[in-house]
Amino acid sequence: MTPAARVQAAIEILDEILAGKAAEQALTGWSRRSRYAGSKDRVAVRDHVFDVMRRMRSFAALGGARNGRGLMLGAMRHAGSDPETVFTGVAYAPAGLTDAERSAGQDPDPGPEALDIPDWLWPRFTESLSEESEACAKALQDRAPVHLRVNLAKGDVPQAQDRLLQDGIATISHPAASTALEITEGARRLRQSEAYQTGLVELQDAASQAVVEALPLRDGMRVLDYCAGGGGKALAMASRARVEIFAHDVAPDRMRDLPARAARAGATISAIPSSDLKQAGPFDLVLCDAPCSGSGAWRRAPEGKWRLDETGLQELCGIQVEILETVSGMVADDGLLAYATCSVLRDENQGQIERFLKQNGGWRLAVQQQWTMQHGTDGFYTAHLTRDTPSI
Numbered sequence: 098m099t100p101a102a103r104v105q106a107a108i109e110i111l112d113e114i115l116a117g118k119a120a121e122q123a124l125t126g127w128s129r130r131s132r133y134a135g136s137k138d139r140v141a142v143r144d145h146v147f148d149v150m151r152r153m154r155s156f157a158a159l160g161g162a163r164n165g166r167g168l169m170l171g172a173m174r175h176a177g178s179d180p181e182t183v184f185t186g187v188a189y190a191p192a193g194l195t196d197a198e199r200s201a202g203q204d205p206d207p208g209p210e211a212l213d214i215p216d217w218l219w220p221r222f223t224e225s226l227s228e229e230s231e232a233c234a235k236a237l238q239d240r241a242p243v244h245l246r247v248n249l250a251k252g253d254v255p256q257a258q259d260r261l262l263q264d265g266i267a268t269i270s271h272p273a274a275s276t277a278l279e280i281t282e283g284a285r286r287l288r289q290s291e292a293y294q295t296g297l298v299e300l301q302d303a304a305s306q307a308v309v310e311a312l313p314l315r316d317g318m319r320v321l322d323y324c325a326g327g328g329g330k331a332l333a334m335a336s337r338a339r340v341e342i343f344a345h346d347v348a349p350d351r352m353r354d355l356p357a358r359a360a361r362a363g364a365t366i367s368a369i370p371s372s373d374l375k376q377a378g379p380f381d382l383v384l385c386d387a388p389c390s391g392s393g394a395w396r397r398a399p400e401g402k403w404r405l406d407e408t409g410l411q412e413l414c415g416i417q418v419e420i421l422e423t424v425s426g427m428v429a430d431d432g433l434l435a436y437a438t439c440s441v442l443r444d445e446n447q448g449q450i451e452r453f454l455k456q457n458g459g460w461r462l463a464v465q466q467q468w469t470m471q472h473g474t475d476g477f478y479t480a481h482l483t484r485d486t487p488s489i
């Protein structure tokens with residue numbers, strides 16, 4: 098495909114996304130219809146789509162329209178490249194620009210438009226992040242770095258770096274967690290690399306690793322990962338101590354890849370259905386990596402930034418309240434309840450913990466920590482709750 102044909106493909110996919118189709122579904126649909134596209138074309142088209150989605154608002158302003166053409170036009174103006182070289186109408190390129198398109202478009206207004214945050218969310222964003230708001234919003238406009246977690250059960254950090262380098266993947270340590278590496282070169286080779294295939298490294302954001310590193314895991318503990326999803330945190334916990342880990346998710350299908358991931362990592366993790374939780378408890382540690390807006394990870398999943406609204410946020414907060422109430426009954430008297438989100442919004446973080454403590458006497462906040470995107474990780478929050486007076 099020519100560069101212009103890739104832009105035309107991105108335009109069509111963006112129009113589908115704007116019409117309501119999920120981004121991944123729109124990309125998969127295009128891939129299936131476009132057998133002629135090679136792997137480099139697929140990567141380039143995907144990059145166009147995601148780069149635009151991170152900056153949908155400011156690119157719509159620059160391009161003069163919130164549709165596929167307007168957004169790609171905005172992207173080209175932002176990059177300082179001449180749109181006339183791509184919008185030529187020749188072969189598979191986008192149709193030539195109309196006079197209206199040539200004259201449309203303006204610099205985005207400073208504030209939420211230029212920073213690509215929806216207006217309704219901006220007050221909450223600034224209230225949550227205060228002086229970090231602008232830097233964090235800017236971080237969400239760019240691609241996320243690729244972070245790896247070194248699986249301490251299989252080797253140490255220098256060994257992992259050496260092995261990755263042998264496969265052409267250069268890394269540096271990331272300060273957020275002792276197991277965290279950031280890829281500086283060769284990210285696309287990762288899945289074929291020996292270090293990845295043998296489970297020495299896993300893909301995981303550094304702040305996500307830091308959430309697990311903050312847990313006081315000790316050999317022999319019985320641990321429940323209540324919102325296990327793909328099992329990223331369960332696997333990270335398994336690599337830190339000889340703990341017995343139970344993985345649960347309200348949607349068990351989300352854990353379908355966990356057995357294969359655990360086998361690769363050399364970890365033992367038991368999936369547990371809701372019906373068996375009561376009998377299996379109480380647990381020394383319950384982690385709830387709760388469903389959330391994902392606002393700390395919108396660089397990776399930018400669609401969420403534009404799909405979230407007030408009602409959706411309130412619904413998520415309601416689910417978080419329920420989860421906290423439910424899991425508090427599963428924690429041993431001298432155990433720990435760890436709450437985490439990949440959100441930077443106060444309502445989902447400190448707000449939830451304050452509400453829980455107010456409504457549940459006998460619990461206290463032992464640890465509270467937040468990571469924000471301006472330090473090169475996803476935005477994450479964690480709180481550790483313990484009982485005030487463990488019964489004897």
Ligand SMILES: C[S@@+](CC[C@H](N)C(=O)[O-])C[C@H]1O[C@@H](n2cnc3c(N)ncnc32)[C@H](O)[C@@H]1O
Pocket residue numbers: 323324325326327328329330331345346347348351386387388389416420
């Ligand atoms: C943030 S994701 C978990 C990510 C995962 N811990 C990881 O590190 O890869 C949240 C998960 O919570 C699950 N979930 C949503 N509501 C739930 C509930 N009421 N009880 C348990 N899990 C729930 C979702 O299905 C989703 O997989």
